[in-house]
Amino acid sequence: MSDFTIWDIVRNLLLATRWTVVLSLAAFVGGGVLGAILLFLRIGKRRLLRNFVKYYVELFQGTPLLMQLFLAFFGLGLFGIDVPAWVAAGAALTLWTAAFLTEIWRGCVESIARGQWEASSSLAMGYVQQMRHVILPQALRVAIPPTVGFLVQVIKGTAVTSIIGFVELSKAGTEVTNATFEPFTVYGIVALIYFAMCWPLSKASQSLERRLNVAHRNQ
Amino acid sequence: MSLIEINEVRKSFGTNEVLKGITIAIEPGEVVAVIGKSGSGKSTLLRCINGLESIDAGSITVAGAQLRPDEAHLRQLRLKVGMIFQQFNLFPHLTAGANVMLSQTVVKKTPKGEAERIARAMLDRVGLAEKFDAYPDQLSGGQQQRTAIARALAMQPIALLCDEITSALDPELVSEVLAVVRGLAADGMTLVMVTHEMKFARDVCNRVVFMHQGRVHEIGPPDKIFAEPATPELQQFLGVQS
Ligand SMILES: Nc1ncnc2c1ncn2[C@@H]1O[C@H](COP(=O)(O)OP(=O)(O)OP(=O)(O)O)[C@@H](O)[C@H]1O
Ligand SMILES: [Mg+2]
Numbered sequence: 119m120s121d122f123t124i125w126d127i128v129r130n131l132l133l134a135t136r137w138t139v140v141l142s143l144a145a146f147v148g149g150g151v152l153g154a155i156l157l158f159l160r161i162g163k164r165r166l167l168r169n170f171v172k173y174y175v176e177l178f179q180g181t182p183l184l185m186q187l188f189l190a191f192f193g194l195g196l197f198g199i200d201v202p203a204w205v206a207a208g209a210a211l212t213l214w215t216a217a218f219l220t221e222i223w224r225g226c227v228e229s230i231a232r233g234q235w236e237a238s239s240s241l242a243m244g245y246v247q248q249m250r251h252v253i254l255p256q257a258l259r260v261a262i263p264p265t266v267g268f269l270v271q272v273i274k275g276t277a278v279t280s281i282i283g284f285v286e287l288s289k290a291g292t293e294v295t296n297a298t299f300e301p302f303t304v305y306g307i308v309a310l311i312y313f314a315m316c317w318p319l320s321k322a323s324q325s326l327e328r329r330l331n332v333a334h335r336n337q
Numbered sequence: 338m339s340l341i342e343i344n345e346v347r348k349s350f351g352t353n354e355v356l357k358g359i360t361i362a363i364e365p366g367e368v369v370a371v372i373g374k375s376g377s378g379k380s381t382l383l384r385c386i387n388g389l390e391s392i393d394a395g396s397i398t399v400a401g402a403q404l405r406p407d408e409a410h411l412r413q414l415r416l417k418v419g420m421i422f423q424q425f426n427l428f429p430h431l432t433a434g435a436n437v438m439l440s441q442t443v444v445k446k447t448p449k450g451e452a453e454r455i456a457r458a459m460l461d462r463v464g465l466a467e468k469f470d471a472y473p474d475q476l477s478g479g480q481q482q483r484t485a486i487a488r489a490l491a492m493q494p495i496a497l498l499c500d501e502i503t504s505a506l507d508p509e510l511v512s513e514v515l516a517v518v519r520g521l522a523a524d525g526m527t528l529v530m531v532t533h534e535m536k537f538a539r540d541v542c543n544r545v546v547f548m549h550q551g552r553v554h555e556i557g558p559p560d561k562i563f564a565e566p567a568t569p570e571l572q573q574f575l576g577v578q579s
Contacts, residue, residue: 237426241440242415
């Protein structure tokens with residue numbers, strides 16, 4: 119039927135997987151940095167900034183990633199700015215990741231008992247010192263499992279960028295299918311590759327959660 | 338001049354006026370017990386003294402410096418007045434030693450070696466010299482509360498506020514914590530304690546404040562307060578207690 123061997127298919131898909139990985143990492147690192155900045159604004163003292171971040175998060179959580187991607191890709195085009203697919207994909211995923219991480223981390227900071235704030239206040243610590251030495255070290259532990267878990271969402275989220283023509287794993291699946299006419303085999307392998315990336319992370323997230331729970335049973 | 342001067346202090350939560358004009362003067366080295374029914378405003382009063390709650394009217398002066406609600410003044414005040422909580426509130430991610438060292442190094446910028454020396458001395462003072470490296474969840478409730486006391490002492494405060502510090506403890510652990518407090522009192526530390534331990538209040542305190550509905554209803558030496566309560570409210574409160 120075709121001259122493609124399974125190995126050809128797998129090789130092509132794996133080459134495209136690199137871009138899924140790169141995009142995921144970029145979104146995760148960029149979103150993590152931006153998310154951390156937004157977190158401090160969100161829990162900080164400035165009302166205006168707090169509200170700004172609150173609405174930012176609601177906007178990104180309340181609309182499909184696909185629409186955000188379209189807006190980044192086509193919206194800027196309206197202003198005569200020609201956005202390459204990889205820039206639109208990276209930007210949209212980064213902003214989207216930042217919104218979710220901010221919200222996850224805010225929950226973690228707020229889960230730290232009020233007594234921790236009061237005890238550190240009564241020891242004359244200032245806000246930054248309390249954050250740095252008392253609140254964040256504890257919040258960080260709480261945050262690790264859901265953060266790792268969210269990385270899975272980011273990886274799966276990158277599939278959406280195939281729609282604006284960014285050639286990552288899903289898009290490569292479509293292209294290879296068009297050449298081989300073997301959709302089931304190809305998409306089966308695509309799914310397996312996604313699974314191979316996401317499953318270990320899910321497992322890691324679960325086992326981290328268990329481990330940290332045990333370590334903190336008396337908190 | 339008194340060490341802590343509380344003058345006509347008022348505090349409301351929304352429409353609920355919890356402190357309705359409190360005036361108390363506390364002398365250096367004095368040990369004051371604050372007693373009263375649940376909801377009478379005891380914790381709120383203590384929390385106002387070290388600025389965890391802001392006051393709506395009146396004034397609080399500690400060692401001549403008036404309490405002001407800005408961050409810099411609050412931190413100055415808290416360097417002088419330590420607080421111990423019912424729930425211990427140790428930092429669970431740090432060892433007992435690190436708990437006692439943290440604010441010395443972070444707030445007072447004490448060098449690490451010196452801070453550790455002080456931490457060991459303070460833990461020794463509360464009878465926990467060998468627990469320096471233990472984490473809070475490896476300590477009993479009584480040991481955790483004693484660590485919290487050591488942590489407050491390490492800041493070398495001139496007064497300590499204690500809010501029902503034995504109420505969360507199993508009965509058999511109460512005495513070890515009270516013994517530490519007794520030692521502090523004997524060493525001349527100024528103490529303001531909200532407590533339900535009437536026997537302790539009678540034995541150790543110089544003065545007892547009975548709070549009722551946001552006011553100081555009766556105040557006086559323990560002999561008088563416990564032996565000859567003047568008001569029906571105090572009589573009833575003591576009757577309920579014993
Ligand atoms: N943060 C708060 N917000 C609203 N109301 C509060 C707050 N803290 C205390 N109150 C109210 O103030 C009143 C006095 O509370 P407070 O904790 O000072 O009482 P207490 O004498 O310490 O009682 P207990 O013996 O139960 O500890 C109560 O009616 C309580 O509901
Ligand atoms: Mg109370």
